[in-house]
Amino acid sequence: MDNFDKIAAVWKTASTPPLPKAGDIISKANKEKKELSKRIWLQSITLLIATAGVLYIATSIHFKFISTYIGLALMVICVSVFSFIRLQQARFLKKVDFTKPLEIILIQFEEFYKKQQWINTKGVALYTIVLNIAFALYFYELLLPESFLFNAIVLALYISWMLFATLWLGKRAVKKEFEKTNAIIDKVNQLKNHI
Numbered sequence: 001m002d003n004f005d006k007i008a009a010v011w012k013t014a015s016t017p018p019l020p021k022a023g024d025i026i027s028k029a030n031k032e033k034k035e036l037s038k039r040i041w042l043q044s045i046t047l048l049i050a051t052a053g054v055l056y057i058a059t060s061i062h063f064k065f066i067s068t069y070i071g072l073a074l075m076v077i078c079v080s081v082f083s084f085i086r087l088q089q090a091r092f093l094k095k096v097d098f099t100k101p102l103e104i105i106l107i108q109f110e111e112f113y114k115k116q117q118w119i120n121t122k123g124v125a126l127y128t129i130v131l132n133i134a135f136a137l138y139f140y141e142l143l144l145p146e147s148f149l150f151n152a153i154v155l156a157l158y159i160s161w162m163l164f165a166t167l168w169l170g171k172r173a174v175k176k177e178f179e180k181t182n183a184i185i186d187k188v189n190q191l192k193n194h195i
Contacts, residue, residue, distance in 0.1 A: 026098045029187035036180040037093040040086050047083035051076055063141055071137030078130045085119060102192040109185050116181060120174040128166055 058072040092112055098105060135158070143151045 025187050025191045029184050029191070030098060032180050032183045032187065033093055033096060036177065036184070037090050039177065039180075040090040040093070044083045044086045044090060047079050047086070051079045051083070054079070065141040067137045068141040071134045071140075074130060074134035074137065078127060078134060082123070082127050085123065089116070089119070102188055106185065106188050106192065109181065109188060113178075113181050113185065116177065120177065124166075124170065124174075128162070132162065 054072055054075045058069065058076075063069060089112070092108075096105065096108060139154070139158075143154060146154075
């Protein structure tokens with residue numbers, strides 16, 4: 001009986017942590033959503049500015065080889081399509097309303113997460129391959145008259161930058177994006193369990 005009294009005493013003294021308020025959970029989820037949306041909008045705007053720069057180069061400089069124009073066109077198409085996809089994601093985030101039933105919000109964010117996974121894995125891989133082909137076509141004419149050493153240095157710098165951007169910067173950005181989306185899904189689940 002002594003053990004039972006000890007267990008009962010522990011049971012009475014153990015306090016359960018207070019459940020967070022629903023408003024706090026919604027506020028945190030909304031904050032995560034806005035940060036993610038802001039990040040996507042910023043990326044899309046940057047890509048569109050880059051597209052404008054490429055179009056300016058294509059129209060203001062007279063190139064001799066058609067391959068240069070093909071490379072520039074591929075760049076514009078590639079960056080524009082990727083920017084459009086990212087803008088669609090940002091529009092989705094803007095439309096999310098946390099006053100809707102939680103099941104609907106959870107399903108929407110799980111679908112968003114699946115699309116996000118595809119975009120940030122296969123989509124980015126395809127984007128990187130097409131963009132590198134475009135740069136190769138573009139640089140062909142520009143580097144043709146240069147010396148072998150100069151071409152080797154430019155190629156080494158370009159490959160180094162692309163590897164750094166793809167394997168380190170890109171992975172870091174994707175990880176942050178997934179963390180934000182998971183945080184939103186966790187907040188919605190927490191709110192669902194709270195109710």
